[in-house]
Amino acid sequence: MALIFWLSIFVVIYTFVGYGFVLFILVRIRRAIKGARPLPVSSDASLPSCTLVVAAYNEENYITEKIKNTLELRYPAGKLSLVFITDGSSDRTPELIAQYQQIRLMHSPERKGKIAAVHRAVTEVTTDAIVFTDANTFLNPDALINLCRHYSDPTVGAVAGEKRVSAGETADASSAGEGFYWKYESKLKKWDSELYSVVGAAGELFSVRKSLYLPVSPDSIIDDFMISMLIAQKGYRIIYEPEAYAVETASENVTEELKRKVRIAAGGMQSIVWLAGLLNIFKYGMLSFQYISHRVLRWTVTPFLLVLALILNALLAAQPGAVLYQLLFICQLGFYLLALAGFILEKRQLRVKALFVPYYFCVMNYAVIAGIIRYFRKKQSAAWEKSKRKEG
Numbered sequence: 001m002a003l004i005f006w007l008s009i010f011v012v013i014y015t016f017v018g019y020g021f022v023l024f025i026l027v028r029i030r031r032a033i034k035g036a037r038p039l040p041v042s043s044d045a046s047l048p049s050c051t052l053v054v055a056a057y058n059e060e061n062y063i064t065e066k067i068k069n070t071l072e073l074r075y076p077a078g079k080l081s082l083v084f085i086t087d088g089s090s091d092r093t094p095e096l097i098a099q100y101q102q103i104r105l106m107h108s109p110e111r112k113g114k115i116a117a118v119h120r121a122v123t124e125v126t127t128d129a130i131v132f133t134d135a136n137t138f139l140n141p142d143a144l145i146n147l148c149r150h151y152s153d154p155t156v157g158a159v160a161g162e163k164r165v166s167a168g169e170t171a172d173a174s175s176a177g178e179g180f181y182w183k184y185e186s187k188l189k190k191w192d193s194e195l196y197s198v199v200g201a202a203g204e205l206f207s208v209r210k211s212l213y214l215p216v217s218p219d220s221i222i223d224d225f226m227i228s229m230l231i232a233q234k235g236y237r238i239i240y241e242p243e244a245y246a247v248e249t250a251s252e253n254v255t256e257e258l259k260r261k262v263r264i265a266a267g268g269m270q271s272i273v274w275l276a277g278l279l280n281i282f283k284y285g286m287l288s289f290q291y292i293s294h295r296v297l298r299w300t301v302t303p304f305l306l307v308l309a310l311i312l313n314a315l316l317a318a319q320p321g322a323v324l325y326q327l328l329f330i331c332q333l334g335f336y337l338l339a340l341a342g343f344i345l346e347k348r349q350l351r352v353k354a355l356f357v358p359y360y361f362c363v364m365n366y367a368v369i370a371g372i373i374r375y376f377r378k379k380q381s382a383a384w385e386k387s388k389r390k391e392g
Contacts, residue, residue: 005312008305015297020184022293023191030195037194042149044076048128050148050207051081053121055114056135060091067100069138074145081127084135087117093135115223119215131207132224137163137246139205146244147207157212157236158228160198161205162186162245180357181364186242188294193240196286199294201228201238205246212236217274221267221375229275232287258367265371268299300372303365310336336362 014022052070056063070082082103086094088111097105106121122130129148133139139161147159165182192198203224208231216226232238272279272295279296281288310332316325335358342359345352 001312002316005309005316008309008312011297012302012305012309014293015302019293020188020191023188023195027191027194040149041152042145046152047076047079047145047148048151049079049081049126050075050129050131050144051083051125051127051210052131052133052144053118053125054082054084054133054135055117055121056084056086056089056093056097057111057114058089058091058093059135060093060096062136063093063096066135066138067097067103071100071102072141073139073143074141075148079127080144081125083121083125085117085121087111087120113218115216115220116218118223119218122210122213122215125210128210129207130210130213131205132203133161133205133246134203134248137204137248139247140243140245143205143244143246146241147205150239150241151209155237156209156239157231157234158201158206158208158238159244160189160193160201160228160238160240161207162189162240162242163202163204164245164247166247166249181360186240189240190242192290192294193238196237196290197232198238198240199229199232199287199291200225204248205244209236221270222264225267225271226274229271229278229291233275233278233284258363261364261367262371262374265299265368266375267371268295268368269372269375272296272299299368303368306365 052073054066054070056066059066067084073080083106084097084103085106086097087106087108089107094105094107097103106117106124108117108120118132129151131144131147143161147161150156150159163182163186189198201224203222206224206228208227212231212234213227214230216223216230220226228238275291278284278288278291281292284291313325313329313332316322317329319325338355339358339362342352342355345355346359
């Protein structure tokens with residue numbers, strides 16, 4: 001029992017904290033041996049031709065501002081194409097986009113899901129690079145240049161931008177917790193990229209070489225992750241570019257954030273099943289190590305080990321003279337009581353930021369368990385499931 005407890009604690013700590021320390025050390029070892037990775041070339045002549053693809057479903061509240069933001073993006077003249085695809089939209093989104101001659105609108109009244117819409121658009125793309133971004137996110141002016149400059153390196157197959165969550169001083173647990181999570185994720189991705197490769201890209205902003213794009217199954221739940229990882233599986237690196245970023249507002253509340261996280265968790269489990277070959281560290285080496293450490297543990301065993309560690313700790317602490325286990329149990333119990341306090345105060349709309357992180361941490365791990373159950377019960381659809389966002 002004690003052995004299982006300590007193994008559980010080790011995996012939990014490694015998953016959420018330890019991997020970051022390991023990355024930090026490995027990156028510095030790599031710098032000492034090989035030096036820093038060279039900066040990418042970003043002259044107009046070196047940048048590839050590019051198509052920006054925006055999939056929008058019933059986004060009339062955001063689409064005009066998104067178009068304005070898109071038209072302000074900088075890129076060499078004659079090298080950029082803009083495609084907005086609005087399949088299944090029943091509001092004014094297609095009508096609003098059609099007013100802009102600079103944008104190619106692709107619309108079908110049938111709703112088959114985001115990835116089916118994206119595949120339809122990509123079949124007509126003729127540029128060297130494709131950039132994908134969501135309709136409710138806003139990019140910095142040089143985002144496309146900063147993404148596509150990495151393709152001067154032939155080993156690069158995809159580039160992940162940074163997601164930034166806008167959360168003000170009055171942020172609730174979903175806003176502050178999500179913002180903190182993405183700041184931590186950004187640091188891990190930066191180190192992942194420098195060591196070898198990022199493990200997956202988020203749909204808010206990422207790019208791929210057109211020649212490497214593979215259409216994933218229409219049933220894919222987190223298609224952005226699958227598209228990028230299939231490229232990594234071919235032996236190409238996924239680069240992280242923090243100077244290309246997409247800003248979006250946080251989920252409207254914890255309930256909406258939970259809905260989004262459960263869907264991602266179900267998609268994570270699906271991706272692990274579909275990408276089972278990447279677990280072979282003897283074949284994929286560093287990529288497998290990063291994939292297992294950064295993604296697989298989070299999306300599979302770690303949330304269950306949190307529960308197991310608490311139960312085993314309680315049993316071990318009940319034994320006579322088990323002072324160490326008693327102290328550890330008090331620490332665990334205290335952490336979850338803080339999360340519970342955060343939940344209660346959130347329901348009463350009282351903001352205590354110190355409680356947001358433990359509360360959000362518990363919400364995230366509950367979402368993984370719920371997502372795994374949903375995946376195996378085949379209850380998760382690949383079609384768009386929009387979460388409500390706070391007004392910007």
